[in-house]
Amino acid sequence: MKRLVPAIMSVGGLCLAMPAAAQDSAPDDSNHSKYFVFHQANVAPDLALADVSECMDYSRVVVNMRPSGPTFIPVNVPAGLSPAAAGLAGGLGGLIGGAIVEATVHAPQRRQMRRASMRQCMAFKGYNRFGVTEERWEELHDGEEREIALRLAAIASGPAPEGTEVVR
Amino acid sequence: MRMFLVAAAAAMLVTTPANAGRQLKMRDTLTVAPDKSYLLFRTVGEDPDAFDISFLRELSAAEQQQARAALDEAFARDEARRARRQESEVAALQRRGVNEAAARRHVAAERGEREPSVTAPLLPLNMIHGPVPRRWEGAEVGIRSMSGRALDRGERLRTYLIEVAPGGYVVAGIAPRDMSGGTCLCMGSVRFDAPAGQVVDLGTFRFNGDAVPDDRRAAAGFLADPELSLRPTLMAIEPSGMMTERPQHVAGATVVPARYTASGRFPNLYGMMVSRLAPIPGVLAYDRDRPFTPTATAAGSVAPTTITASAPR
Numbered sequence: 001m002k003r004l005v006p007a008i009m010s011v012g013g014l015c016l017a018m019p020a021a022a023q024d025s026a027p028d029d030s031n032h033s034k035y036f037v038f039h040q041a042n043v044a045p046d047l048a049l050a051d052v053s054e055c056m057d058y059s060r061v062v063v064n065m066r067p068s069g070p071t072f073i074p075v076n077v078p079a080g081l082s083p084a085a086a087g088l089a090g091g092l093g094g095l096i097g098g099a100i101v102e103a104t105v106h107a108p109q110r111r112q113m114r115r116a117s118m119r120q121c122m123a124f125k126g127y128n129r130f131g132v133t134e135e136r137w138e139e140l141h142d143g144e145e146r147e148i149a150l151r152l153a154a155i156a157s158g159p160a161p162e163g164t165e166v167v168r
Numbered sequence: 169m170r171m172f173l174v175a176a177a178a179a180m181l182v183t184t185p186a187n188a189g190r191q192l193k194m195r196d197t198l199t200v201a202p203d204k205s206y207l208l209f210r211t212v213g214e215d216p217d218a219f220d221i222s223f224l225r226e227l228s229a230a231e232q233q234q235a236r237a238a239l240d241e242a243f244a245r246d247e248a249r250r251a252r253r254q255e256s257e258v259a260a261l262q263r264r265g266v267n268e269a270a271a272r273r274h275v276a277a278e279r280g281e282r283e284p285s286v287t288a289p290l291l292p293l294n295m296i297h298g299p300v301p302r303r304w305e306g307a308e309v310g311i312r313s314m315s316g317r318a319l320d321r322g323e324r325l326r327t328y329l330i331e332v333a334p335g336g337y338v339v340a341g342i343a344p345r346d347m348s349g350g351t352c353l354c355m356g357s358v359r360f361d362a363p364a365g366q367v368v369d370l371g372t373f374r375f376n377g378d379a380v381p382d383d384r385r386a387a388a389g390f391l392a393d394p395e396l397s398l399r400p401t402l403m404a405i406e407p408s409g410m411m412t413e414r415p416q417h418v419a420g421a422t423v424v425p426a427r428y429t430a431s432g433r434f435p436n437l438y439g440m441m442v443s444r445l446a447p448i449p450g451v452l453a454y455d456r457d458r459p460f461t462p463t464a465t466a467a468g469s470v471a472p473t474t475i476t477a478s479a480p481r
C-alpha cells in the first residue's frame with residue numbers, strides 16, 4: 001500500500017489535479033449511495049489530503065482480511081493454544097479475521113462496508129457528501145491510490161460541488 | 169495515545185494467549201483470584217445475543233520488550249528472505265540480457281509494490297493510521313466476549329462477567345456473531361484499568377438505536393443509512409453509577425466502577441468497518457476527529473487533555 005504523506009504534496013499538485021466543480025455535480029443521478037465525492041468549506045488542501053488518505057487507509061475493510069490476520073482470542077480458551085486453534089475452539093464467534101470472514105462476507109457486502117467506512121470516517125471529519133455519476137466516480141477512482149487521493153482531496157478542498165448534496 | 173498503540177499492537181504479538189479470559193455463566197460461582205481481574209458489563213440491544221465485545225489489553229513494560237524482540241526477530245528473518253529472493257530475481261533478469269543496475273531497479277520496484285516488508289507491522293506501532301501488516305508473528309490480540317454466554321439475561325439486557333489478566337484495557341470493537349464483519353472503534357474509544365483481585369464494572373454497552381436515537385445520529389456525526397441498521401456500527405457506554413444494579417454473583421467481591429478516559433485513535437487492524445464510540449459526558453468528547461477526555465476549566469467549558477505519546481522508534 002502506498003503511504004500518503006501530506007507533507008510531500010505541493011499545493012501546485014493539488015491545483016493541477018483539481019477538476020471543475022461543475023463537473024462533479026450530478027443532480028440527475030439517483031445512485032448516490034455508491035457514487036459520491038466529499039467536500040468541506042474552508043478546509044486547506046493539505047488537510048483534505050491527509051483526511052482523505054487516512055480514511056482510505058481506514059476503509060480497507062473486509063476485502064483485505066487475511067487468513068494470517070490478527071485474531072481475537074475468545075474467552076474460555078485454555079492458554080497455550082495457537083490463535084487459529086483458539087478461534088476454532090471458540091466456535092465461529094471466536095475468530096474475527098481470516099478465511100471464515102472472507103468467505104462469509106460477499107463482495108457486494110464488502111464494497112458496501114468499505115463505502116460506509118469511508119463515508120463514516122469523512123463524516124467524523126466534518127465533510128459533506130455530493131452525488132456524482134458512475135462514470136465520473138470511475139474516472140476519479142482510476143489509477144493508483146495516491147492519484148485517487150489527490151483527486152478526491154482537490155475536490156474536497158475546492159469550490160463546493162454544484163448539485164446534489166446527500167445525507168452523510 | 170501512541171503509548172496505547174505500542175501496547176495494543178504489541179499485544180498482538182505475544183505468542184501465548186495468557187490473557188484469554190474465562191467467561192462466567194449463570195450457574196457459575198465467582199471466586200476472586202488475587203492475580204486476576206474481572207470485567208462486569210451489560211449489553212442492551214434489539215438482538216442482545218448478536219454482538220460480542222472486543223477488548224485490547226495494554227502490555228506491561230516486560231511484555232512490550234518481549235513483543236519488540238519478537239518483532240525484531242521476525243523483521244530480520246523477513247529481510248534475509250527478501251534479500252535472497254531479490255538476488256535470485258536480479259540474476260534471472262541478467263540471464264535474459266538486462267544489465268544489473270536496471271534489473272535491480274526493476275526488482276526493487278516490483279517487490280515494493282507486491283510484497284511490503286514486515287517492517288510494516290513495526291511501523292503501525294507508532295502510527296495513528298497506516299498499512300496493516302502483511303503477516304503477524306504469533307498473535308494474541310485481545311479479549312472477545314461471547315455474547316451467548318451471559319451471566320444474567322433480561323428481555324433486551326444481557327450481563328457478562330469475564331475473568332481476565334489485570335492491566336489496562338481498551339474497548340476495541342463490536343463483532344457480530346454471524347461473522348458478517350464487525351466494527352472497529354478505531355476512531356475513538358476509551359481505556360480503563362482492571363486491577364487484580366477486583367471486579368471492574370464497565371457499565372452498560374448500548375448498540376445502534378439504543379446507543380444514539382435515529383433522529384440524533386446525523387447530528388452526532390454517525391451515518392444514518394437504513395442499510396446499515398443491522399450492523400453494529402454504533403455503540404455507546406453508559407458508565408456504572410450508584411444506582412447500577414449488579415448481579416448477585418459479585419456480592420462478596422470488591423466492585424469498582426471503571427474509570428474511563430479517551431484512548432485515542434488506532435489502526436483498523438482487523439479490516440472491519442470503522443466507527444467510534446459515542447461521546448460520554450465528562451469522559452469522551454471529540455474535537456472534529458480527535459478524541460479527548462474533557463477537563464473542566466474556570467469558564468465551565470471543556471478543554472482537551474494531552475494524550476501521552478511514546479517516541480517513534
